[in-house]
Amino acid sequence: MYQVLLYYCYTPLANPEQFREEHHRLCLELDLRGRIIVATEGLNGTVSGTVESCARYMAAVKSDPRFAALEFKIDEVPAHTFQKLHVRVKPEIVHSSLRHVRPHEKTGQHLSPEEFKALKDRDDVVVVDVRSDYEYNLGRFKNAVTLDMENFRDFPERVERLKEFKDKKILTYCTGGVKCEKASAFLLEQGFENVYQLHGGIIKYGIEAGGEDFDGQCYVFDNRVAVDVNRVNPTVISRCQHCQQPSNRLVNCANPHCNAHLPLCEACGEQLQGACSDACAAHPDKRPYDGTGAYPKLSNHYNPAQGLASYKA
Structure with missing residues (x-):
């Protein structure tokens, strides 16, 4: 059994580059995969791993006093929901036009x-x-x-x-x-x-x-693409981009130059081979369609202990 962890914490980090390096090593040790953003304003991530690895990761993060207020949202999944691991330093933990805002000081x-x-x-x-x-x-x-x-x-x-x-x-x-x-x-x-x-x-x-x-459904930033949330009175509100029939099947357009996120039912997905339009279906760079409409990047097996020599094509 695996889990997906979704979390964030706005808290000042004095040396995000050093934190990123240490955090990256921790995630590799635990075979976690996903996307983690580190910034001077805090930490934001979503990762997948075994139940044991996720438990060790949560304990390690919570042991840092800076993340005392951090809460993990946990979902059970049958396997990894990411193909690789990214731990990156960026100016913000969520891209916005609000770099001056400090939620750890004042927020709703x-x-x-x-x-x-x-x-x-x-x-x-x-x-x-x-x-x-x-x-x-x-x-x-x-x-x-x-x-x-x-x-x-x-x-x-x-x-x-x-x-x-x-x-x-x-x-x-x-x-x-x-x-x-x-x-x-x-x-x-x-x-x-x-x-x-x-x-x-x-x-x-x-x-x-x-x-x-x-x-x-709720869009999520992993290979599941979307998840069910409502167990009380669920309904479908999205419609297939092509035929306009109700469909909550979200895909990325198979044309990488478009790459739009859109609902596309199974029948239209097959007809257009994962593209959002006839024009995108005819594009010479269109990616092969495997029926999922997801195009995750595979792991390059990078290990910081070995440096760039550990990259695989």
């Missing part, structure tokens, strides 16, 4: 899944999805306000659309919570007074509150 009030569930349908509340369009088109909370964003870095430009709700309680949500920390902090900075966030995001809401009233 955290709501547990049950608190969020109790508040979300009140007349004095507006629920705001701070994810990208391809994510919320696959699944979102009933009656949520979406912001037509290709990327989270567009969020500051979209805040103007929320001004009409300034007299309401703003409840933000995202996949695991990391984007809401900055989004809700920025809303407070812009003069919004009653700003909240779903602690642990959609994933924790599904685990602890059954996912009630989350329509569709």
